[in-house]
Structure formats: C-alpha cells, structure tokens
Amino acid sequence: EPEVTQTPSHQVTQMGQEVILRCVPISNHLYFYWYRQILGQKVEFLVSFYNNEISEKSEIFDDQFSVERPDGSNFTLKIRSTKLEDSAMYFCASSLTWGEKLFFGSGTQLSVL
Amino acid sequence: AQKVTQAQTEISVVEKEDVTLDCVYETRDTTYYLFWYKQPPSGELVFLIRRNSFDEQNEISGRYSWNFQKSTSSFNFTITASQVVDSAVYFCALSEAVGGTSYGKLTFGQGTILTVHP
Numbered sequence: 001e002p003e004v005t006q007t008p009s010h011q012v013t014q015m016g017q018e019v020i021l022r023c024v025p026i027s028n029h030l031y032f033y034w035y036r037q038i039l040g041q042k043v044e045f046l047v048s049f050y051n052n053e054i055s056e057k058s059e060i061f062d063d064q065f066s067v068e069r070p071d072g073s074n075f076t077l078k079i080r081s082t083k084l085e086d087s088a089m090y091f092c093a094s095s096l097t098w099g100e101k102l103f104f105g106s107g108t109q110l111s112v113l
Numbered sequence: 114a115q116k117v118t119q120a121q122t123e124i125s126v127v128e129k130e131d132v133t134l135d136c137v138y139e140t141r142d143t144t145y146y147l148f149w150y151k152q153p154p155s156g157e158l159v160f161l162i163r164r165n166s167f168d169e170q171n172e173i174s175g176r177y178s179w180n181f182q183k184s185t186s187s188f189n190f191t192i193t194a195s196q197v198v199d200s201a202v203y204f205c206a207l208s209e210a211v212g213g214t215s216y217g218k219l220t221f222g223q224g225t226i227l228t229v230h231p
Contacts, residue, residue, distance in 0.1 A: 033217050043158070043204060043221040056218055091158060095217055101148065102217060104158035 002026045006092050006105035013082055014113055021077045021108045023092030032075045033093040033102060034067065036060070043091065049075065082112045115140045117207050119222035126195050127230050134190045134225045136205030142166075144210040147181065147188045148219065152202040161203075164188065195229045202226050 005024040013019050025032050034046040048055040049067055066078045075094075079086055089109050093102040116139040126132045138147065149161040162172065164181050172179045176193045192199055206219040 031217055035219075042223045043206075043219075045218045045220070048217045058218075089156065093158075093217075098217060101160045101163045102219065103160065104150075106155070106157040109156075 002103075004092055004094055004103050004105035006090075006108050008108060009106065010109045010111070012111045012113065015084055016081050019079050019082055019110065021079075021090050021092075021110070023075045023077070023105055024073050025075055025092065025094030026096075026103055027073070029094035029096050029103070031055075031095045031098060032067075032069070033095075034077045035091045035093060035104075036088040037091065037107075038088045046077075046090075079110075082110075084112050086110060087112045115142075115145075115207050115209055115220045117205050117220055117222035119203075119205055119225050121225045122223070123226040123228070125228045125230065128197060129194050130229075131191060131193050132195050132227065132229075134192075134203050134205075134227065136188045136190065136222060138186050138188065138205070138207045140186075140207060140209055142209045146208040146210070148206040148208070149179070149188075149190050150204045150206060150221075152204065152224070154201070158204070161190075192227075195227075197229050197231055200227060200229045 007022045032049045035043050037043045045058050047057040047061045047067055064080045068076050089107045091107045092105045095102045118137045145166045147164045151159040151161055162179055169181050169183055178191045180189045202224045204224045205222040208219050
C-alpha cells in the first residue's frame, strides 16, 4: 500500500531556531494536512492544504507556522522560531478527496530544548 | 463545535477476551464522518474505518466490529477475541462536512490505551 513519508523521524532543536519538517504525500493525493500530538495527549489538527493554498487552519497554527508545497512531491511545515511548547510529534497526512480517509505518515518527533 | 469523547482512558484485558471501546461525539451538522484510528507503540496512525453519518449499518471486519448509533451519538468499536498485537492506543475522530464537503479536519478523542495481556 502507498505510504506517506516523513523526514526526519526525530528532530532536536534549540528554542528560537527555525525547523522544517518534510513530508512526501501519496503521489495521486491532492489534499494535505499537518497534525500534532503532544506526548500523552490527543492528536490535534493544524492545517489543511489544497491547490497550493491553506483551506483551513486551527488556532494553534499562528504566524510562526507556515506550509509549502515547493515542488510536485514535497509538503513542508516550517516553524519559524520554535518554542518549548512546540515539542510534539508532528504528523503529515494526505487524502485523495475531502472526506476520504486520511493516510498518516509515521511522524516527526520534534524536541525543542 | 464538534467534540469527541472517549471516556475510557485505559483498558486492560486478557487475550481472547472481547473488548469494546466507547466513543461519543457532538456535532451540529447532519453530514459528518466518523473514523477510528489505531496507534501502535511504533507511533504511526493506522486507519481502521470511516463511516458516513447517513450510513448507520454496523460493520464487521474480521475480529473488528463497529456499532454506530446516531440516536445516542455513539460509534463504538469492539474487538472480538483480543490478541496481544491489538495492544495500542485507539482514537475515535469526527470530521464535519462543511458546505457538503469535508476539509479533512479531524477532531480526535483523547484515545483509549488498550493493553492485551497474554
């Protein structure tokens, strides 16, 4: 079965630094998402993306966050100036259409020190 | 606003027991989707099922079955004859269809940690 690929699997950074989390969605999918999961907590929606623009974003997704689809295969999440509370597992997901099942990647564990 | 409640934080069973994971949701929409995802110790989120709000038929897939009851806003998940490999965190999630479509914004419950002992 096709997979959503995320790199790196672990990222450690210093507070205030910029990080870019990378994702390769399933090739024929058109809808892309980022979610995050703080340790021991539920999975939270960050942003959805379609046709090269954000469709919806949550309150968590403030000006420090941005997403981009720089080419035909990658989908990135940038955190401009990381904070301690950004430490979490970040999941990328994609779907063929709206409302269809989301395929999740294995996640990037971000640790902000 | 939509909300998903999984009241059972942790469940522990012995192999071969049946176990039911509860999920109660809140939404104002008449059109929505319900999902169950499994998160094994390795951390990834594995899709189990998607259910449209207009389809109240229960579903069975092998040892898994789902009971969708719109009247009580519940979407419960039963594992029959549980196995050690079923040990994982299970998340119920809700997606509202906005304007006839869904933007893929899943609202997850807190998850239920299932431990199956040999």
